[in-house]
Amino acid sequence: MKFKKEWLKNRWVENTIAICIGVVLFVLLENLGGVFGWIGKFFRFITPVIVGLAIAYVIDPLARLFEHHLFGKLKSWQLRRMLAVILALVLILALVILLMVYLVPQLVDSVTQFVNNLDSYSASLKKWIQGFGEKFEKFPINPAKVNDFLDNIVNNLVKWVGDNKEVILNKGFEFGNGLLTFILGLILAIYFLFGKYFLVAGGKRFLRASMSQEKYHGTMQFFSRCNAIMTRYVAFDVLDGIIIGVTNAIFMAIMGMPYIVLISVVVGVTNLAPTFGPLVGAVIGAFILVLVNPLDALIFLIFTLALQTVDGYILKPKLFGDSLGVSSVVILVFIILGGRMFGILGVLLSIPLAAIVDFSYHDYILARMERKRGIKDGDEETPEAESEKSRQQLTAREQERGEKIEEWKEARKLEKEQERQEKEQEKQEKEARKIEKEHEKEVKKQEKSQGRSPKPDAKDEKDSK
16 A cells, blocks of 8 residues: 555544554653663663774874874875874873883872771871860860771771672672773774774765755764864863873872872872862862871862862863853753763763753754744843843842932931921920010019009909999
């Protein structure tokens, strides 16, 4: 039976499609746990491919730099690409070996020394707390309770390790599985790097054949912008973490603090994670130092706070520029959602994903909706415009409030003036009555002095008759 497009104009076809979509959504919602479980299994199945693509994506900018600048004069593009990839891989491998030779032994020594001296650190911390309590007797800290608390932590830790041997063993197997996945991903990444142009050309050819020319160019522009955001973020985030780690190591060396390598590596690695990463690094470093010398921990926290302030307001804006101009609220939402859905990888990629979603919404979805509605002044609804409107509204309210205050002051002034006039009138009336009384007294006094007797009363006149 041949499908006819005219059928889509019938009302029963639309209702049938709507009912089918509703049934499918109902089934999916009823089996949501199974659906997500199947999706999780699918992603675990293709995890080596995803890891390989991620590794190739990170290494490709370096290979492309060598390809176009160091081997740019070679005529064969395949030879240029092969030499560039080999050189990039050798350089990264040499850097990893160098870090393992110089950094890993120091890191292992620091961890070993820290674990071996844990009892002495605990004793010194107890002694310091006891001395602090004796020095400040009114301070609301009971050294005995603090000592018991520290002893309970150590005992509970040892007990937890003994009770969770199977969990620790399973985590070890998971680590081994993750290491195997990483090795497979690394092998796939090498093949992806060598075959990059074949993959890109095949993808572009498919897109060109499946959509119109205008949509194809728009799609290519979208992917190009996404690639620029991701590349810039990954490169400069790694550079920022290295700068923060080295700066922290220099400061700790100047101050003579212990475990410089261990703490600096922790600070540099945790700095890769946005928002919460520097806080986690600061807490871990301070916890290690407080067992050795609480004063060093306090100095370390103050320096970390100052360093992260400089990093957040000066260094990162200079590195990332305006390419990641996303609201902090949006970034925080993506960090939480990315961490809950994809773990550490979701947290690390939350900022570029937020930037991609932000510009996709503003430049494509919102712009298309405005074009459909015929809105031409959509640019008026910008943060700057809203800030200006808020300022104008606040100014208008302040002006209105000022006018009301002036009216109240004027009314109050008139009331005071009226009260003053009434008081003045009462005062004048009192003065007039006083003058009148004094005048009457003066008249009586004069009559008395002239010997005039007062007029006889009617009763006296009757008696005299």
